Amino acid sequence: MSLSINTTILQSRLFLGTAGYPSPDTLAQAISAAKPGLVTVSLRRENKAGKGQDFWNIIKGFNIPILPNTAGCHSINEAITTAEMAREIFETDLIKLEIIGDDYTLQPDPFKLVEAAEILNAKGFTVLPYMTDDLVLAEKLVDAGCDILMPWGAPIGSGRGLNNPYALKLLRDRFPDKILVVDAGLGAPSHASAVMEMGFDAVLLNTAVAKAGDPPIMAGAFAKVVEAGRAAYLAGLIAPQETASASTPLIDKPIWHQKL
Amino acid sequence: MSLSINTTILQSRLFLGTAGYPSPDTLAQAISAAKPGLVTVSLRRENKAGKGQDFWNIIKGFNIPILPNTAGCHSINEAITTAEMAREIFETDLIKLEIIGDDYTLQPDPFKLVEAAEILNAKGFTVLPYMTDDLVLAEKLVDAGCDILMPWGAPIGSGRGLNNPYALKLLRDRFPDKILVVDAGLGAPSHASAVMEMGFDAVLLNTAVAKAGDPPIMAGAFAKVVEAGRAAYLAGLIAPQETASASTPLIDKPIWHQKL
Amino acid sequence: MSLSINTTILQSRLFLGTAGYPSPDTLAQAISAAKPGLVTVSLRRENKAGKGQDFWNIIKGFNIPILPNTAGCHSINEAITTAEMAREIFETDLIKLEIIGDDYTLQPDPFKLVEAAEILNAKGFTVLPYMTDDLVLAEKLVDAGCDILMPWGAPIGSGRGLNNPYALKLLRDRFPDKILVVDAGLGAPSHASAVMEMGFDAVLLNTAVAKAGDPPIMAGAFAKVVEAGRAAYLAGLIAPQETASASTPLIDKPIWHQKL
Amino acid sequence: MSLSINTTILQSRLFLGTAGYPSPDTLAQAISAAKPGLVTVSLRRENKAGKGQDFWNIIKGFNIPILPNTAGCHSINEAITTAEMAREIFETDLIKLEIIGDDYTLQPDPFKLVEAAEILNAKGFTVLPYMTDDLVLAEKLVDAGCDILMPWGAPIGSGRGLNNPYALKLLRDRFPDKILVVDAGLGAPSHASAVMEMGFDAVLLNTAVAKAGDPPIMAGAFAKVVEAGRAAYLAGLIAPQETASASTPLIDKPIWHQKL
Amino acid sequence: MKITINGQPKDFPANFEAPLNLYDLLAQEEVIGMMIAVAHNGNVIPKGNYAQIFLKDGDAIEIVAPMQGG
Amino acid sequence: MKITINGQPKDFPANFEAPLNLYDLLAQEEVIGMMIAVAHNGNVIPKGNYAQIFLKDGDAIEIVAPMQGG
Amino acid sequence: MKITINGQPKDFPANFEAPLNLYDLLAQEEVIGMMIAVAHNGNVIPKGNYAQIFLKDGDAIEIVAPMQGG
Amino acid sequence: MKITINGQPKDFPANFEAPLNLYDLLAQEEVIGMMIAVAHNGNVIPKGNYAQIFLKDGDAIEIVAPMQGG
Numbered sequence A, B, C, D: 001m002s003l004s005i006n007t008t009i010l011q012s013r014l015f016l017g018t019a020g021y022p023s024p025d026t027l028a029q030a031i032s033a034a035k036p037g038l039v040t041v042s043l044r045r046e047n048k049a050g051k052g053q054d055f056w057n058i059i060k061g062f063n064i065p066i067l068p069n070t071a072g073c074h075s076i077n078e079a080i081t082t083a084e085m086a087r088e089i090f091e092t093d094l095i096k097l098e099i100i101g102d103d104y105t106l107q108p109d110p111f112k113l114v115e116a117a118e119i120l121n122a123k124g125f126t127v128l129p130y131m132t133d134d135l136v137l138a139e140k141l142v143d144a145g146c147d148i149l150m151p152w153g154a155p156i157g158s159g160r161g162l163n164n165p166y167a168l169k170l171l172r173d174r175f176p177d178k179i180l181v182v183d184a185g186l187g188a189p190s191h192a193s194a195v196m197e198m199g200f201d202a203v204l205l206n207t208a209v210a211k212a213g214d215p216p217i218m219a220g221a222f223a224k225v226v227e228a229g230r231a232a233y234l235a236g237l238i239a240p241q242e243t244a245s246a247s248t249p250l251i252d253k254p255i256w257h258q259k260l
Numbered sequence E, F, G, H: 001m002k003i004t005i006n007g008q009p010k011d012f013p014a015n016f017e018a019p020l021n022l023y024d025l026l027a028q029e030e031v032i033g034m035m036i037a038v039a040h041n042g043n044v045i046p047k048g049n050y051a052q053i054f055l056k057d058g059d060a061i062e063i064v065a066p067m068q069g070g
Helices: A024-034 A051-060 A076-090 A110-122 A135-143 A165-174 A189-197 A215-235 B024-034 B051-060 B076-090 B110-122 B135-143 B165-174 B189-197 B215-235 C024-034 C051-060 C076-090 C110-122 C135-143 C165-174 C189-197 C215-235 D024-034 D051-060 D076-090 D110-122 D135-143 D165-174 D189-197 D215-235 E022-028 E047-052 F022-028 F047-052 G022-028 G047-052 H022-028 H047-052
Strands: A014-017 A038-045 A066-068 A094-097 A126-131 A148-151 A179-183 A202-205 B014-017 B038-045 B066-068 B094-097 B126-131 B148-151 B179-183 B202-205 C014-017 C038-045 C066-068 C094-097 C126-131 C148-151 C179-183 C202-205 D014-017 D038-045 D066-068 D094-097 D126-131 D148-151 D179-183 D202-205 E002-005 E008-011 E037-040 E043-045 E060-068 F002-005 F008-011 F037-040 F043-045 F060-068 G002-005 G008-011 G037-040 G043-045 G060-068 H002-005 H008-011 H037-040 H043-045 H060-068
Touching: A014 A024, A014 A215, A024 A051, A024 A215, A038 A051, A038 A076, A051 F060, A066 A076, A066 A094, A076 A094, A076 A110, A076 F037, A076 F043, A076 F060, A094 A110, A110 A126, A110 A135, A110 C110, A110 C135, A126 A135, A135 A148, A135 A165, A135 C110, A148 A165, A165 A179, A189 A202, A189 A215, A189 B189, A189 B215, A202 A215, A215 B189, A215 B215, B014 B024, B014 B215, B024 B051, B024 B215, B038 B051, B038 B076, B051 G060, B066 B076, B066 B094, B076 B094, B076 B110, B076 G037, B076 G043, B076 G060, B094 B110, B110 B126, B110 B135, B110 D110, B110 D135, B126 B135, B135 B148, B135 B165, B135 D110, B148 B165, B165 B179, B189 B202, B189 B215, B202 B215, C014 C024, C014 C215, C024 C051, C024 C215, C038 C051, C038 C076, C051 E060, C066 C076, C066 C094, C076 C094, C076 C110, C076 E037, C076 E043, C076 E060, C094 C110, C110 C126, C110 C135, C126 C135, C135 C148, C135 C165, C148 C165, C165 C179, C189 C202, C189 C215, C189 D189, C189 D215, C202 C215, C215 D189, C215 D215, D014 D024, D014 D215, D024 D051, D024 D215, D038 D051, D038 D076, D051 H060, D066 D076, D066 D094, D076 D094, D076 D110, D076 H037, D076 H043, D076 H060, D094 D110, D110 D126, D110 D135, D126 D135, D135 D148, D135 D165, D148 D165, D165 D179, D189 D202, D189 D215, D202 D215, E022 E037, E022 E047, E022 E060, E043 E047, F022 F037, F022 F047, F022 F060, F043 F047, G022 G037, G022 G047, G022 G060, G043 G047, H022 H037, H022 H047, H022 H060, H043 H047
Parallel strands: A014 A038, A014 A202, A038 A066, A094 A126, A126 A148, A148 A179, A179 A202, B014 B038, B014 B202, B038 B066, B094 B126, B126 B148, B148 B179, B179 B202, C014 C038, C014 C202, C038 C066, C094 C126, C126 C148, C148 C179, C179 C202, D014 D038, D014 D202, D038 D066, D094 D126, D126 D148, D148 D179, D179 D202, E002 E060, F002 F060, G002 G060, H002 H060
Antiparallel strands: A038 F060, B038 G060, C038 E060, D038 H060, E002 E008, E037 E043, E037 E060, F002 F008, F037 F043, F037 F060, G002 G008, G037 G043, G037 G060, H002 H008, H037 H043, H037 H060
């Protein structure tokens, strides 16, 4: 079953970032290959040179719902103004709320996140907070009106995968009815598959595709595993065992097997 | 690029076992969903009741190359006779050489494996040895004429994934030109993807599909990730970093970003 | 070099909890064996039956600095009143600030923690906050006046060890001058040693000793590894290598070694 | 209880290698600090310069049982001749049987190991085979007369710790009555503690001490954790839990706790 | 007058010549000399000041002692 | 009068019959028709309202467009 | 004469004019036409050669068919 | 006669009245009294037996001593 946000049905559970690709063409090819459910974008100052327009011309063609982010914001006010400008320009209520709490890990600031989420929810935004994997923070964001949570797997761009699978499992168990997305830190398709196998609703990534040797192929690979990981979760995975159990049955074995 | 064994081009890098499915229909649906490159089968005594025939009628329809195994063999002679019977019945030189060295872990016996591989290679078989992840054993099997090696990920049916990724990586590094397949122990698509991301040529599994809640869906999921994991390996994965690096560029930020 | 808090020199970098021992005698023996730097205690209602007195008679004999906790507190006010009662009764400024944010994981509430820490520091307490491993939270607690931080390894009593070593390493790197203690979740001496090898200043545990088969022996074991782990950190550990390097030199080998 | 080999009671469950120390003095200090149960040594060609004598003068003073090794041997004959020379010179039946199967990982050759062990056991040696963690190999070595097995943790000198804890646990379970020692690959005291917590009888290391920043202090640290890890194993470790359980009891809480 | 001690309401004769002070109450409760801390209507009362605290109807007293803790 | 556009102060002739409105300024800046959003003294101005915003000395205008983001 | 088929001993009338061959035995066992392989005293017999194998007292025959395997 | 000592060939005058024994050779090599083990043509020679081993042209002697090892 497809994932929907508000009334929009998303074509994929992979959300893709648009930053850091070797060229605009590669970006376009990566989006074509990934067919993502959402594409994330940001904002810059514009002048008559129209730098931002070329980028937009690539993106708009795909007709994929836009998820504007508040990347680079350190304060609540920055985040809110950015969100409002984004809503005006992209005509969407969706906002990836990102408030940097530390410049080295680019980790989200749990405290400002909650305040900003409250304000933005009150202003009618659909807030997708980029957050740590803290359970209490998650509860506060839900209390602040968020129906979607985006905990990190590892620091942005680190490609480390899941630093704390225990915390992520716990979030899934405790918020069975919220949309949970792992955002940031994934490096390999196996990471994305593991996330989906835990029952997460979607995966958001950027660097793992943009900085891959061949971004379009990597984009396609991630799209496939996200779908497959979801299917596997729904199909029901086997539980790991300490010991072995034969797959091939040992019945009606020919005589030479008795010659032991 | 597709994987070939001898001159046969395989339609997938996923090899699928046929044992332990809830019903013959489920088995058939799982094979349809996986479209595996090889299907593994075994041998049983037959009589006029024709039990084995029904099974065979399911399998043969798929026209997928057969990989007979020597499951349940504890001795070299058992394995060789089983291999010869298999070649006679299935008209294939392929044999998954399996000699149990321990009844609890069903782990392969490295010592008998080498001897049996030598004999079977001399008899013109294409031997796919189910082996541990031991590098010296791998060298001996190659010296014995094997061009394909199938180290375990974990004990058969355990679904644990990769007990020793270090050893598997090492095998890949040291045998760049051999066909390397991880056989046994995988439980989740993320495990299979991790194997392919390491550059392995294929994955063989059975229990993870047969004992899944919905085997056909799980079969399709594994087929997808194996393809995706391979693509990711060829595309070139990003290297994990200790620290974060921003994906969204911090250029031309609007004024409210300077209000810090 | 010994660890000091304020002007008190602690006899060990192992801090020991006093709860959940099979008997008062076992508790006493465990303390004797551990010779901890601090012992943690809590508060209960008292009446003429004097239940609390018997417990205190065991503890006071050891002449070890007391670390009262605010266990079981869910609100800032509870925590503050408890802290003040503790200071009055134990005549110490030390307080282990514990505010439960979730009843299943007993995880600390990052938000209330910061507020309570500010108030208690203002009231002249030496606050040891039991916290998650969140870097931004750590910064806020330091801003609130804390010179000691006690991130968790895993949920209280779980014995899982370190759920997120990456986050803990990061805290150590970013707060070289603060006293960092891993509190809660450790199950085995190897966990405690790993913590000390990372350069943490101390370890606080309770369940791993109290619920061990033989608490006094386990207490002694933890005391030893904490000391050893600290020594190893100061001595300088070797860096892990991908490949092997011979320890035994290959010089002047006798002739039979050339017979290859 | 102390570990004994044959009738010799060993003063410690830490066995220490003597190679690669920055200076003879440091080696001597490291041995003094570790008080190891065995010290490993090797053989070199000697002439009137008497290079080997100076080394021996350091070692013999400690009166610690000697474990000569066959390091650098690639063939069965080399190993046997080396063992016989070692027995003649050191007047001990103990021999650490080391036959290199791969020059990059220095991993033991399982095949030659078994043959050489049979011969040496027949010649009355007490063979301590340096082996991989393969269960079937272990069974063959026991059949060949070995009462002591020394599986690796990771490649020699790599300091990686335990590449395959699952395999090591299995060996312990399956050989409850043999002396099991983890030899090679350990880098940190936490690794050694983990080994002892699994119920292994001893640990053998060299590089982790010799190449440490301060070898004597590191030697002492390892000696402590090996003792502590053993004690913890005997005392009975708590089992890891998925969830938390309060250590501090929640009885008779003062009124402010009810103000929720 | 009613005084709540550790959550239990208790009746005390009001004596207007010699109003009940905290020390006397703790004495009646037989906890004097114990290792305790006392809160009067939520305020922690230093050991030395018990006698200076005069109780009135409706007051709440909490008496706590050390307990095992982690 | 001085108006700051994306952080750069710029001079405009004050004309009291026909005061400068935001639309005209954006036209002069040649960004009309682009995919942009505009803030006037920190307030986001809906596309349709540009002509209703009359500028005065010291106003700050921010003009932003889409950019790649993660 | 006694012939063991898949471990079960079975009696066959010995006929010296027309000794029993493997093909006839498989026919009597009703497995001809099935997807099988056959071993005669441990030697695998190619499908085409069944009729050339003449059986004698004490021979052991194994008849195997495909089975599920991992 | 030629004797190879630790891989180095060396010449010794052959003396047929008093043939060279291993002890004398080790003495000439100045290793007597050292902590050593000796192999004569690949056979380990117990300390006590050096004088009983008479050397002939082409013999190979290995002399080893303890060395650091892991």
